[in-house]
Amino acid sequence: MYEEVDILHKHLVTYLARVSQLKLNEFQTQKFMNLMTAVNNLDYVGDLIEVNMVDLGMRRVEKGFKISAVTQDVLETLHVVVSDALKAAVRAVVExxxxxxxxxxxxxxxxxxxxxxxxxxxxxRLVSEDSGKFEAYSVEVDIIEKLKRIYKYAREMAKTVVDVDEKAIFEEAA
Known part of the structure; x- marks a missing residue:
């Protein structure tokens, strides 16, 4: 699946490279730069998922430890909120x-x-008596950190939409 995302990213960057060769006014240049930021941030999210999150899941399976139901709930809640933020950020950029x-x-x-x-x-959890707790702790902390980074990229994407200088539109029209 990531190869498809990589191909799409390549096409988007190629298209944006062609756009950059046009004579753009200040507003268009700002929108162009914001789109580049959004496209790159989406690619970074893909990399985080493909490379890091998948590796964390594989490490958990290889080591054979289980994530407790309580910890699963904590991670799932964070995952759902971050996923919602990412979907909303993509929608904000697209629309x-x-x-x-x-x-x-x-x-x-x-x-x-x-x-x-x-x-x-x-x-x-780290001070509990679970066997294998350090390995589980390490993976769980990494998952939290990756979700935090995904939200950061989603937020940066969203900022590209609200950072557009609308007064430039009115100056162009005058």
């Missing part, structure tokens, strides 16, 4: 929808709270 973009950006406090809860859960 140039500032409401979706602002929704993603405003999720920062909720994400930080969920990460803090996940980190506290991990701290409690």
């Amino acid at each position: 140039e929808d500032k409401d979706f973009a602002n929704r993603v950006i405003s999720m920062q406090d909720d994400i930080n709270l969920l990460i803090k809860k996940a980190d506290l859960h991990q701290a409690k």
Whole structure:
């Protein structure tokens, strides 16, 4: 699947490279740069999932440890919220929808709270009597960190939509 994403990324970058050769006004140049940022951030998310998250899952399977139901709930909640943010960020970019973009950006406090809860859960888990707890702890902390980075990229994508300088539109029209 990642190869398909890589191919799509290559096509998008090739298209944007052609666009960059056109004479663009200031507003168009800003939109172009924002699109490049969004496309690259989406590619970074793909890399995180393909390379890092898949490797973490494989490591868990190879080592044979289980993630407790409570920890699964913590990770699942964070995953769902981050996934929603990513979907909203993509929609914001594709549809140039500032409401979706602002929704993603405003999720920062909720994400930080969920990460803090996940980190506290991990701290409690580390002192438990589980066998193999360090390996599980290491993978779980890595998953949390990757989800945090995915949200960061989604937020940066959303910012490209709200950062467009609309006054340039009016200056161009005058």
